Every structure is written in structure tokens, then in C-alpha cells.
Amino acid sequence: MKRLLIATILLAACRPCTDARAADSVIARGAYVARMADCAACHMGNDGTPFGGGHVIESPLGSIVAPNITPSRQFGIGNWTEAQFARAVRRGLSPDGHLYPAMPYPAYAGLSDEDIHALYVYLKWSIVPVEHGPSVETALPFPFNLRTLMVGWNALYARGKPMKHADTASGGSKRGEYLVTVTGHCGSCHTPRNILLGEDQSRQLAGASVGGWFAPNITSDPISGIGGWSEDELVIYFRTGAVVGKSHAAGGMADAIEHGLSHLDDDDLHAIARHLKNVPPIRDANTTQPAYGVASARPAPPEPVDLGVRTPDSLTDATDTDGARLYTAACAACHQANGEGTADQFYPSLYANTATGGPNPQNLVMAIVKGVRRSTHSGFASMPSFEHELTDDQIAAVSNYVLNRFGNASLSVSASDVSAIKAGGEKPLLLRLMGRLDIAAMAGALGFGGLAGGAAILRRKERIKAQFAPSPEHLPEQGEHLTPR
Template structure:
């Protein structure tokens, strides 16, 4: 996109406020203060025999070591529930050493090294500094993190759980003395980290979780897990112009690059209100619920690294909480996405249509489906035995009014590991090891699948596939990025002209005629 002249007046009010705030906030200095720690006064006791003192000292030391070990193991579980591994471990990289690329709408953000290395990681962090980074998005050096690190959700974590996480990362994670392989470099003005000070003032609710006495212990636990540690809203809640989560639309579904994180409110049509408890549990533990859907993209990573490893009672608690989330209906979805389609095959009619050496024969959705999809998903669309390759009917990816997940699955493939079982659908974009497909071919396949097995009212264009290939539709703030610097330049020039004009008027008034 080329830079054109752009006036501040033509910009949205929210954008004008953001730019003004970024300029002013850039001059602020961050200060940190540490709280004084009070020492407990011990009661004076009669002096005990030396042997008795030695025995009690040994016992106290053993108890302390046991408590420390318990904290470390509890922290390990909390780190799994928070899915720290998924973002802070690059493919084929060492655990928590960073370098993983998070494709945000505003640019690529690379996760940092959070091993206890004192030279490349967080080994020098105090527990207070660790807590501030985790819950406020501020590093030990005072610089701000981007909310791709879901500190807006982790703000809910209790002091006790933060201590356990700190114990785990400092004592049970292997230090990696190399910085993350790639560093975040967002375009202006998103690279001005100080602007996050203003963003946090608007969107960060820095309050700890408080159980609701009117709700059961199970629902409270589920809310803490879903909204805090598992940070479900980070993906499943739509965002506003400034990329903050929209109030009143919690978990109602949102774009996630080329993928779409679906509505997981209790609505029976647009959300998961029509799923049984057993289906929701199965989905979270395996990434697949027969007759409903399967996990791909970021959700597949969450299943691989997090949900499948949680205790059954915690999974049940999350499900119980989801039942209480206020329903949000999407008017474009007239019936549940999983209710569309049936088994049907065009395979017989395709036999003998083309000669064995005929060129350009892959010219229809039916032929492309037969050649690229039917061997795994079957000619009838019923999927494979055991559903490692799922049915294409009664499937939320094909029955939704939004074809994002169908197209993204074809482009990027699906990969998740449950136990020792690898679930893999190959990708068909330019990185495919099978055979890359063009935008036109993917559109033909998607439209054939939608007509045969899914929502027949949905159409996929070549342009839609091309956009998904580039990472999906950009939000308004990202689309405005090329104009922001010219807008600031225009604003500075206008301010200088106005200041000059005012100065000239004042001087003229002082000159006598």
C-alpha cells in the first residue's frame, strides 16, 4: 500500500487519541518501587537440648524441601494449563527458549526466552518482577510486552499460583544461554512499546480472581482456568479498533489470522450449547468430537501442549463454566454448523471422463476432490475409520457461514499430537510436501465440499483464498498503518504553521503604525 496524504481530521477519533497518547506517553519515565518486607518476631522459648534442636532442624529442613518440591510440581501443572510451551518454544527448539513466531495482525511477534538463564532468559528476575511481567506485561527492565503475551488474562492469577509458576521456571526448567533466534520488529507506530502504557490503562483489568459465592466451586474453578490460565478470550473474543477485547461479546468468536476461533458461548445455534458435556470433554482432551468438529491451528497446539494433559476434574470444570457463559447469537448462522450435510459421492460419474494422458484435467471441484481429498476423507465425505481424517458433513468447519477454517485447513494443514498418536493433514499451500494448489484450485475444492457436505449458501472466491494465504483479512488499525507516519508529519507541519502564524500576529500587534 502506498503512502498518500492523510489529514488528522479524516482519521477516526479513536485513532487520533491513540496517536496523541503515543506521542505524550513517549516522554514518560517508568518507575518501579519495591515493597518493604516485614520480619516476623519469634517468641522467646526455653533453650532446648542440643540434640532436640538438631532433630527439629532436620525435620524443618525436610518439610521446607518437601514444600518447595510441591510448589515446583504445582507450577509445572500451571504452566501446562497456561500453555506456555506452545508460544515460547520454536519448532525443533529447546523448551521455553523462545523464537516462536506469532503472526499478529500488526506484524510478527517473536516469543522470548523464558528459561532461567541469567544471560538470555529470566534467571535474574525476582519473584516480584516475574509477577509484574506475567500479570502487567512489564519486563524487569521496565519495557512493555505486547498483549500477544496474554497478561490481560494472567492478571487474574492468584499470588500463590504466581509463586508456584516462579518456583517451576527457576528450578525445573533447563536454562538456555542463547537469546531467542528472532527478535520482534513491528512497523511504526506499533514498535513504540511505551504506547502500551496507554493501551493498558484502557484495556488491562489488573484484578485477581475472586470466586463468586453464588456459583459452585466447580464453576469458579472452570472460570479461573478458562479466563485466566487457559486465556480462552485471547482468541475467542472479538477485538475492537484498538485491538482490545470487545465488551459484551466474551467468547463470541473472532478472526485469528486465516483461521476463525469459533463462538464458544452457551448459544445452541452459534455456540456450543448444542454440544453434550461428553463431546466438549472429548474435544478438549483429543481435539476431535465426532459429529461436531476438530481442532486445527492454534487450538490444535492448545490440545497438544495443554488441554490433553489437564486433570479430568479441571476439564469438567471448564465445561461447567462454558455452560454459564451468556449466549451470543450470530444472525448469519441460522442453524448449528454441525447439522449440515450427509454422505454423498460423485466418484462413479468421474470414471472415464478423461483419458489417461489428458492435460489440464483437474478443472473442477469434483475432480480435484477425488484426486486430493477422497483417499483420506473417503469418496462419500464420511472420513476415515476412527476419524483421524474426520467426516466432512456434520462438521463445524464445513457448516459454518464463515469458511475460514475450511480454507485455512486446506492451505495450512492440521497437526496435533494426542498421547503417542499423531494427527496430520498435509498442507497444500506453497510449502506443501505433497503438491501445492493454486488459489483457484483451493476455491474449487472448498466450494465443492461446501455444496456436497456443508453449508451450500457459502461461496469461496479466489480472492478470499489469496487473502487467507497472506494471513487473513487485516483489521482496520493494520490497514491504517502506512498512513500513520504521514499523518504525524502533516500534524507536525500544521502545528508549526499555526505556531508561526500566532507568533507573527503577536509581533504585528506590537509594531506601532
């Protein structure tokens, strides 16, 4: 009945829809585009209402709040024309002023007219209006609160043009490119930024730090990138978040998979994988084997590890910085004493794992700090956060033990590295300079938007998915699986 009503309204409201079925399919397409572009993940209401807004995106400059984009006339986009909507989504210019690129409009600039239309119809006619605004407001300090300063940055870094529907619709010749560069905005995390925090187009998808995590090189290079992954392996990763013997998605990638990629159809996932395998290879000078290439654990250390010490006490003894003991107490229950994980890899191996064998230890440290939480229709993955159980010294010690025995033994981590990674990683050069230069406001005029958008995008979704999260005090017995509570 409700569907019929919506369809009837649509008949009157949406010009290109010639019958009820077409209206229905425009809504369905809009819903799918919203999935591809992950709109719901950022705009979800804090009380879980779809597109209700209120989610806070932490940036080094302050908090940016994702607004209500339901059809509420007072609090959402109910009064917006399609042209106003298109300008906001593609060019970051809302009727109320410039948006910060925490909203990924530089990528969405490429959205086809048809997909913008479908998104608009979907949001405006099938979403329940939420009649209140977010409980918090965006508050950036001067001069970053001057939204008009975005004009300069936009002229440099938000110049994309809409792509053609014929090329980008299902089966189109540029479908893969569209899904990666436009809707998936993969580059907003995986492409390194230049000094003004625009994406460095000469190093597209070559890997970048985002809010403490590291979004790896996903160019087609067989050593530094995903050249050694088969198309099918990439598709499995996008659908489930895990490829045994290679990689496991945590942080912002877990969100991208849970809310977006895992909902796409097979043809689209293959189109993304094929596109990545054709992205020009970029080799990092310091890598000699793929990050998952540590093929087997190194021999056990001469001193046998005493498995008997796995008690909550050894986790709360903050003075203990013996890596082997901490590993046994905090990690071995799941990843096993020899690091090879459980037989079914539900608790995965720590060698042949891009988080431990990669060019830097960020994802290892962040996994320990934040844990892993991801659920898709193929299942769930859950590792507890040790943020409040282990000190920075202990996290460094256990990381070094893991790197030495199972991963990239040429890396090492200090307690101050851990605290810097926890604080969102190394500060972008621009921010460091701004501390010293009087022309800060000028530099900021060009750069702060990128900061807001780029450096912190990964910290955007610290949603608590506690239903699957074990606590470190209640670690499973070896090999035992968790079931969602």
C-alpha cells in the same frame, strides 16, 4: 538425587515452603499452571529446549520474538525477583520495558498470587538455564517499536485483577472461569476485537478470525455456539481434539489442545466445559442450524465421479479447476468419494463437521492450505498441506465443491478470498484506516499492541510436526491409516 538437590535449594530459597515435600509440590503445581497457561508452547526454544525462546510470532506489523525465560542470569529471568516476574506476566511490564500483548498478559492479569508463585519457583528452580538468547530479535517499524506506547492501550484493555486462590484452586467455585478466562486465555482467540483491538467484552467468546483461521462462537447458544454439545463431548474435544460428528481441531486450537488442554486432569476439563455451557448465549443473526448440523451428505451429482483420476498428475495440473475432479484427486482417498469419511472416522466425515457447515469457509480453506497436525496421548491426526500443490483457483474450486455437497451450501469462495485468508484474513479496521490517515501514529499508540497480540496470535506456532505429515504425493489408499514415521 537431582530432585533432592532441588528440594534442598528450595528449602533455602522459597519462603512459603516448609519442607521438601512442599517444595516438590510447589514445583509440580508450577508445572501444571504452565500447562494450563500454555507457557511452554510459545516460549519453547527453536532447538526444542524448554523455555529457551526464539519462537517468532508473526503480526501484521512485524515479527515479535518470544524470549528465553529460563533461569539464565544473562539471557533469561535468573536475576528477576518474584515481584518483577509477577509484573511482567500479569501486567506486561518487564524490567526492560513494556511487552506487546503477543504475550497474553491481559488474560494472565487474573493469575492468583499462589499460582504466580508456583510458576516462578518452577521456572527458576526446576528448569535448566539456556545460556544464549534467541537468534532473531523483535523488530517492529516506527512508531510500533516505541514500547511505551503500550501504556495507553494497557489502561483500556489490560485492567484485570488477580483472582483469589480459594476460588480458583482445584474444586473452587470459580475454577472453570479461571481456566477459561485467565490461564486458558480462550478469549484471546475466540472473542471478537473492537476497533482498537481490545477484546469486545460485550461479545465474549462469540467467535473471531485469527490469522486466517476462525475461532468459532463457543458461547452456550445452541445454534451458533456449543449449546448443543454435551459436557462429555466438550471434555473429549479438549482431551483428544476430535468429536465424531461435530468438530476437529486444527490451527491454533490443535496447539492449545496438544500443549495445554490435553494435559489437564478430568476435573479441570469438566470445569471448563461447565463454564462454557454457562457463558451467556450469543446468537449470530445469519445462523439457523448448528455448524455440525448438516446431518447427511447431499445426493451425489448426476455425473458419477471417476475415481480413476487420483494421480499426482491431476494435482500438479494447475489449469484444472474442476472441483469434483480435484476433490477426487486430493481428498477422496481419505474423506471418501461421498464425503462420509472412513468407518472409524480416523479420516472424518466432511458433513456434520463445523469446518464445512460453519458461518464462513475460513477453517475449510485453512485446513486445505495448512493441513491438520495434532498429537496427544490419545493418538494423532494428520492431513497434508496443499499449499504448494493447489493454486488459489483450485483451492476455491475444491472448497466450493465441498461446501456444495457436504457443508454450508449458501457459502462460496473465490480465488481472491483464498489469497486473503492465506494472508491472515481481513485486515483489522484500524490497520486499514492507518493506511489512509495521518494520525496513524496516534491510533497506533492505542491499537498496535492489540494487533500484535490478537490478529496474529494464531499464526504463532507453525511448528513443523512433520513426523506425522503425509505428503500429497503419497496419499494413503482408501481406508488405509498412516502410522507415525
